[in-house]
Amino acid sequence: MRLPDLEAWAIFACVVEHRSFSGAADAIGVSKATVSKAITRLEAHLGQALFHRTSRRLTLTENGKALAAHAARILAEATAAEEAAHDAATAPAGLIRLTAPTTLGLARIAPAIAEFLAAHPGIQIDLHLSDARVDIVAEGFDVALRIADLPDSSLRARRLGAIAMHVVAAPAYLAAHGRPTHPAQLGEHPCFAYTNVTGPWRFSGPGGTEATVRPEGPLRSNSGDAILPALRAGLGIGVLPDFIVGPDLASGTLEAIMAEWRGAPLALHLMTPPSNLRPARVEALIAFLTERFRHLCDTET
Template sequence: MRLPDLEAWAIFAAVVEHRSFSAAADAIGLSKATVSKAITRLEAQLNQSLFHRTSRRLALTEAGKPLADHAARILAEARAAEEAARDAASAPAGRIRLAAPMSFGNTNIAPLIADFLVLHPGIEIELHLSDARVDIVAEGYDIALRIADLPDSSLRARRLCGISTHVVASPRYLADHGRPTHPNELGEHRLLGYANIVGPWRFRRSDGAEVSVRAQGPLTANSGDALVPAVLADLGIARLPGFIIGPYLDSGRVTEILTDWAPPATGLHLLTPPSRLRPARVEALIAWLVDRVRDPCAMVGQAKDAVA
């Protein structure tokens, strides 16, 4: 049986990651000629081209695109195996790349990371905060926290907790424009939209009835926090997670509406690449987060300054 050319697959993954033969060669400490020969060798074994090459641009072919994910996994598993062997003889050390939602990351994750680093001085964490969905494998993240209903994928996922969602407006807005009692009435109101959720607002009642409403209004933002000032300024109705809007509900500055109709249930998930091999430092951070991320709404309510 012929063994796979694992070196060529790893070099292919490096070229995809760094988007050029030269950059990949510099990153992995090989000559450009060695990198080029490995790609040529792999293309010959597969009997297909992996890259379109021009003097100015390097791009994956249609055949190369699906193979890039396989190559990235091969490289990641090899690195994880080596690191696991080293970690077994020493304290966890090295860099972890972690992606988390912007608002949730600032209020809930950043404090936990600080505490974790105090206990693990040999570990470095690169924390990327954004509400945009990242490609964990392609962008090289070890862990991603995501608030969403997850589509089927090859990623490993663990649900940490539920996230409540509330449809809210200011008391003044409701006094001036009326209080909707059915989702269909939202079409007569100004709705403040969250750009990272594509499609209509969906609702479900306890008797199984379902309604969808298209969100239209004066503001759409890719951050839930950015919608709060507009709600407080009486500009419209928003649909926001409890960890953002909870303190304002508690203080009475906003009012929840349509309580008989629930937005789709969602949760906070911890995602990792498909490989079951993970360095000890990544396992340590996963265990830390799983143990401490319990009730995000309560945590944020305690952590935020008074908003009244």
């Protein structure tokens, strides 16, 4: 039985993360020649090229793309095993890479992270805010906070709390075009779609009745903040989560409508790579976020 070349797999993962041989070499403290030899050795063993190499650019082959996530998992599991052994005898310390949605990150997560760091001076956090869906394994994240659908069943998911949704419009729009009282009436209005909430809008109403609407309108975006100006300008109706539209409701810039009908609530989930092995610092952050966001994001209680 021939054992896998774990060093070469780990170096391959580093090259993918840093997008260059020299960047990987600097990150792990070896020479560029050592990195090149490891990749060549792995390619020879696999019988396929992992990178397209030119004098100016390094890109993954199709085979390389398919294997990158496996390499990232190998590196993450080995790193976690070593760190778990170290952390058993020391206080949690080191770097945690965390990704989260932009608006929620700025409004809620960043203040929470400041509190966490104050309690754990040995930990550093690399916080990546993006409304795009991030491949947390391939990109080397320890923890992801996600909203809405969770199609990747290979990740480990923990539901933190519900986030209420509001059907909203500007007072001027409602004065000019009328105030819908039933979801079926939304089809008569331009509606702005928040694409982080996939599929049709679903509502539950009086007596347990249900209704489904497919929004049609001139604007759709994966960023709720990008929809707010059009709503404030009185151009249509939107369905947005409380953490985005809450300040506008409080100021009266926008109004909530169809009070007897509730949109399906979003849930905030904490995602981690599939491995059960996690450093103590990551476990500490997971415990903190689980407790903090169970209440902070549950706007329905």
